[in-house]
Amino acid sequence: MAKARQWNTLCGLRVYGFSYAGTRVVVADDYLGDPKTDIPDQRPMSGLQGRTLKNFFKENGAGCLRIMAQHRPDRIDTAFIDQHKINILLNGHRHDPAAEWVGATPTLSTRPGTVCRSGEIGRWETTLGFFRVFYLNQDSFTFTPPLRFCQNPTAPINELKLNLTLDFCRPNDGSSRQNKGLLVNNLGVDLPHCRIRFIMKKGAYAIDRGCIEQVTHTDQVTTVDVRIAVKANARETVAIAGTE
Incomplete structure (x- = not known):
């Protein structure tokens, strides 16, 4: 024991x-x-x-x-x-x-x-x-x-080539009124329930695709969670912009 x-x-x-x-x-x-x-x-x-x-x-x-x-x-x-x-x-x-x-x-x-x-x-x-x-x-x-999860798991961590990535065209830190998120799925299977979390300046927002799952507000920022499906070996881009 x-x-x-x-x-x-x-x-x-x-x-x-x-x-x-x-x-x-x-x-x-x-x-x-x-x-x-x-x-x-x-x-x-x-x-x-x-x-x-x-x-x-x-x-x-x-x-x-x-x-x-x-x-x-x-x-x-x-x-x-x-x-x-x-x-x-x-x-x-x-x-x-x-x-x-x-x-x-x-x-x-x-x-x-x-x-x-x-x-x-x-x-x-x-x-x-x-x-x-x-x-x-x-x-x-x-x-x-x-x-x-990656193509080369034996490589040093800073050289890993990930099979699922999310990148933003602007800093996702609450400083912007618009942004884009790019999801790239190289896992080889469909992913029907991916989520992109946008952290924006406080306000109201709309997206060009996917569906908004939830919106939360703090004193400074608005967090918008977007659900979107991504096919195998494909990519999806979601754009978000303020409506006010």
Whole structure:
């Protein structure tokens, strides 16, 4: 338990849950801990951590959709994920992207990939920089294949060629009454829910495409959030200008 206590002190909670609208998310550190009482080796969620997560569902309800994150991809407590109807299981430890369906629910067990340089120097060119985008809709979800955030993940950070970029023609700092945002999507998949946040001088504004999701005002600036879809390997420009 010494390692677990050290983790609690330095890195925060090891096991917890939270809600986002109708989605329930539970997180377990199934790597550090006593192998008998905290995380039993054969059924890791039958111990103390599993009880904590069960209490979370009891207190907060099952919600519409349930996501679980854990460290080890090779020890899945199918009894726990079936009992609580876990829809998505996010695994860590290994860095290559993978996906499979497990249990009776069934549950999507996936490793999206990694965006950090974590010591596997010889494998960076093939494993580094991948992630997935999940779209949740009440009790259902869809997800993309592994996407790479840049074209050259082994390069120095100041030389990375990003596959999704947003640039403004003027400083986006509240000093202008008009601006343009250019979104370039080279990820290879459609992105239907991109957002551009314009920070403008305080006032009223209109845009030439997309839809305004929300507008907020402070004493000095107006923030305009614009939603726009961007096709795969395409670009979209949104212009904004004051109406007063």
